[in-house]
Amino acid sequence: MDRTAKAELATMLGEVFNTSGVIVVAHYAGLRVAELQKLRKDAKQAGASVQVAKNRIAKIALEGTDVAGIAPLLQGPTLLAYSSDPIAAAKVVADFAKTNDKLVILGGASGSTALNVDGVKALAALPSLDELRAKLVGLVQAPATKIAQVVNAPAAKVARVFGAYANRDAA
Known part of the structure; x- marks a missing residue:
């Protein structure tokens, strides 16, 4: 060399x-x-x-x-x-x-x-940088999914209550 x-x-x-x-x-x-x-x-x-x-x-x-x-x-x-x-x-x-x-x-x-x-x-x-990024994305997505479930839950409960009243009157 x-x-x-x-x-x-x-x-x-x-x-x-x-x-x-x-x-x-x-x-x-x-x-x-x-x-x-x-x-x-x-x-x-x-x-x-x-x-x-x-x-x-x-x-x-x-x-x-x-x-x-x-x-x-x-x-x-x-x-x-x-x-x-x-x-x-x-x-x-x-x-x-x-x-x-x-x-x-x-x-x-x-x-x-x-x-x-x-x-x-x-x-x-x-963990590698890619693994850490995947975990971070998972952590960010998890609360959004739970918020969507909580927001949708009251509407589903109201619909069940109306359904129960409709079935009670029909019987």
């Missing part, structure tokens, strides 16, 4: 570090190429990305960013998973690590907050 390519990679990583909602750092030693491709495919489907970068270039890109606290994690064969969604990358990496013991989560960052392994796993346990 020549200097220009390294500079471009450092610039790209710097943009990633500044714009990502979450960054997860993990060791990938022992993973086969097919397993790493599966991780990348899963990440892409979830709206995240997985990048293997030289630690030295990643440390240069980290300088001056809010997530500079993850620099000590960049030792050995590391990969970076990131996403704009604050949960997607953590969820993908944690799910993959459950089925493959060769992927070891080291930590990460969410915004300017550094996360340890437990923090990444706790973040992965949260």
Whole structure:
């Protein structure tokens, strides 16, 4: 890799570090190429990305960013998973690590907050942004449905009363 390519990679990583909602750092030693491709495919489907970068270039890109606290994690064969969604990358990496013991989560960052392994796993346990939106829509719709039932209930009761009087007079 020549200097220009390294500079471009450092610039790209710097943009990633500044714009990502979450960054997860993990060791990938022992993973086969097919397993790493599966991780990348899963990440892409979830709206995240997985990048293997030289630690030295990643440390240069980290300088001056809010997530500079993850620099000590960049030792050995590391990969970076990131996403704009604050949960997607953590969820993908944690799910993959459950089925493959060769992927070891080291930590990460969410915004300017550094996360340890437990923090990444706790973040992965949260519902995704889409799940939260669905729950919010459900919560908003539920009161409207109940209001419609309450408003319609008195009219139905009045109709039953009139029906009972009509049936009483007819009998």
